[in-house]
Amino acid sequence: MPEYRVEMPRKYQRRIARFPDYVQRRIRARLETLQTDPNAQFLKALKNRPELSIRVGGYRILVIRDDARRAFTVTGVDSRGHIY
């Protein structure tokens, strides 16, 4: 049973769908991990921003962790160097 819910705006799903299949699978795996490990070591803090970053190869996913709602929300998806 997941401890945290992971959700994303549909526009990011459309963006992820354009990535190579192997990248999509790795992104999904990372996000699924968050459901049971909300403090996963691959989450990196960002300077001067409240989001956390997940690196998947040359791609980055930004998420917000809301402990009150026990949810992660994806707030950014792009290749490195273009997301911020």
Add this chain to the structure above:
Amino acid sequence: MGGTDVQLGGADPRARFVDFDGLDWDEFPPLAEWTDDHWRDAIFDSPATIPPGDPHADFRLLQIDFREIDQDQFPPITEWSDQEYDKAVRRTREARASRDGALPERAFQDESVQLNSIPISERLALVDFQLLSLDQFPPIGEWHEEHWWQAMMSSYSAWMHLRIEDGEEEMISLDQAFGSTLASAD
């Protein structure tokens, strides 16, 4: 706010993004004494120029230096689209990187962050006290690092959900995003 001050402010490109008539001048020194922080606060306090409650605009605004962008290439900020905010952030980054001799990516790499490195004004700008469940927090004078991070994240999350309620965003679950055909792998 006298006309002379407005003319003085008009010489700074950031003046375009400030609603001088709507500012609470008790909160600001004379314009001639404004620092970068005052300009930033004034832009945030100018509801006529910044879409209220737009988290994307607000967060990206923190990264835009209006002195670094060629404003002839932008419409009035009230008409900015997502792409124009992104473009302004990118131009700011490129201008600074070019000046500092660093690659853009290098300047914005992930970094472990100490809360003390974030000025109190920026922390407050990232917290929406109206949207927070304040009963989950001690009085602000007693906030520790974890309280600040949680407040900033919860504010952003609440903003996102306001956008959903307003129909500006459609939120989907992980299963909906990836379906059942794309098996996960790491």
